[in-house]
Amino acid sequence: MVREDGKRNFALRETDGTESSVFSGNTPRQAALKAARRLADVGSSEESAPRVEVRLREKGTDKVHIYDAWAWEEDAPEDKPDWMPSDITEANVSKKGIEHIEEV
Numbered sequence: 001m002v003r004e005d006g007k008r009n010f011a012l013r014e015t016d017g018t019e020s021s022v023f024s025g026n027t028p029r030q031a032a033l034k035a036a037r038r039l040a041d042v043g044s045s046e047e048s049a050p051r052v053e054v055r056l057r058e059k060g061t062d063k064v065h066i067y068d069a070w071a072w073e074e075d076a077p078e079d080k081p082d083w084m085p086s087d088i089t090e091a092n093v094s095k096k097g098i099e100h101i102e103e104v
Helices: 030-038
Strands: 010-015 019-025 052-058 065-076 087-100
Touching: 010 030, 019 030, 019 052, 030 052, 030 065
Parallel strands: none
Antiparallel strands: 010 019, 010 052, 052 065, 065 087
16 A cells, blocks of 8 residues: 555565564665664675565555565764764665465
């Protein structure tokens, strides 16, 4: 379902089918990037970051978008605002495909 502002909601699906979090974005990739930044296991660089499969079900549909996601810590830029921490989490995703679920 598309909201009035054009954003869609995507539920993070666990392996057992439960949905723990909801991320919004204009595209599934945008929501996947938000989910990737919250991964528990982050690397020290993009190359060393472990890849994790992320499954996002688009609310109101039977589509599950599947991504490989990884995140890593970086130093904040020199001109960062005062409220920003000195280390920030960067993330990237790679789409693997779409599945359609059949809920009973």
